[in-house]
Amino acid sequence: MKKIIVPIDFSEHSEYALETAASIAKKFNSEVYVLHMLQLSNAIITASANSLNEEAVFYLKLAEQKMETFLDRPYLKNVNVIPVVKHFMVFKEINELVKAQDADLIVMGSHGASGAKEVFIGSNAEKVVRHAEIPVLIVKHNPILVEFDTIIFASDFSQDSVESYIKAKSIFNKLEAKVQLVYVNTPNSGFKSSVEIDQLISKFLKIAEGNLDMFKDVAVVSDYSVEQGILSYANRAGADLIAVATHGRKGLAHFFEGSISEDVTNHSTLPVMTFKI
Structure with missing residues (x-):
């Protein structure tokens, strides 16, 4: 298992996934690709070239700053971490990164979904499971012992x-x-x-x-x-x-x-x- 992908949204559950991935990476000597998708609005996407460039750069820089803070964790010491920022929240993009890097595992956090939300929306983890071509590990809680x-x-x-x-x-x-x-x-x-x-x-x-x-x-x-x-x-x-x-x-x-x-x-x-x- 050489490469692990961890989709994150900077939430507490994302950190659970990152810590779990780090533990697995240490056992397998794996690289960990930490993926954040910006979810830019249609307004930004359809804006003129200049305004799109300025606003996109702003959000990209903001995401990079948040990523740097998020990755400042002691459990990532001696783990080869590669941060990746994508512009759109499309789940097939995870598969594209999987194929590009020939990744072996996706690790992500989830709080689950229930009731009407589960039927009509579903959790992000659910969508990743549905689209992923490689094994997906879903983590719900703080991994006290991985x-x-x-x-x-x-x-x-x-x-x-x-x-x-x-x-x-x-x-x-x-x-x-x-x-x-x-x-x-x-x-x-x-x-x-x-x-x-x-x-x-x-x-x-x-x-x-x-x-x-x-x-x-x-x-x-x-x-x-x-x-x-x-x-x-x-x-x-x-x-x-x-x-x-x-x-x-x-x-x-x-x-x-x-x-x-x-x-x-x-x-x-x-x-x-x-x-x-």
Whole structure:
């Protein structure tokens, strides 16, 4: 893991993400790209060339000053930090930076979203999860101890999720974490019998691992929703991190079908890491 991107808005939750990223960077000897997007208004964007230049420079200088103050943290000592300021608040720009720098991980803070705001707006973290092509680590609280000793990886154990699991396992091995695989069985259209679940998990492990050695490490949980099952099991297992695979649904498909990864991201008090299927 050579490069980590941390989108910030200079908030308290941004600092949580930055401290977490710094801890990971020290373990992997990674570079940390701290990204701030200015969110310039349409008025500034459509102004004449001269006024646009003057106002844009003003806001750019202001952002650079805030960035310098924000990055003055003792936990960043001996961490290679590269500040980046973009002009527009477009989430695909994060992907552009990811591709340009060949980044491996996005770390960001979030306070979540709920109710009508969650349905019609969503949190910024939710939008990043939806667009990101690389793993995203969402942090909700001050990382007193940034040690992910116990991680649960929730999966539907489909063949589509094999690649995301392999990527996740590579990261978890480097973190020297204990990983518990979790399947949530629900009473709706996704319900499966015990035999069907065993067959599903066995087929998945044969492809992903080449053997069934980890079969004993798969927990099968029954709950009214996948999200509830994941959060409840994480609490019982004393997990430090929840990892989930996501299809990254967008547009109408996202609105009507929703996203388990985004629901977990919004409602979990634990850090959540998502992996694109």
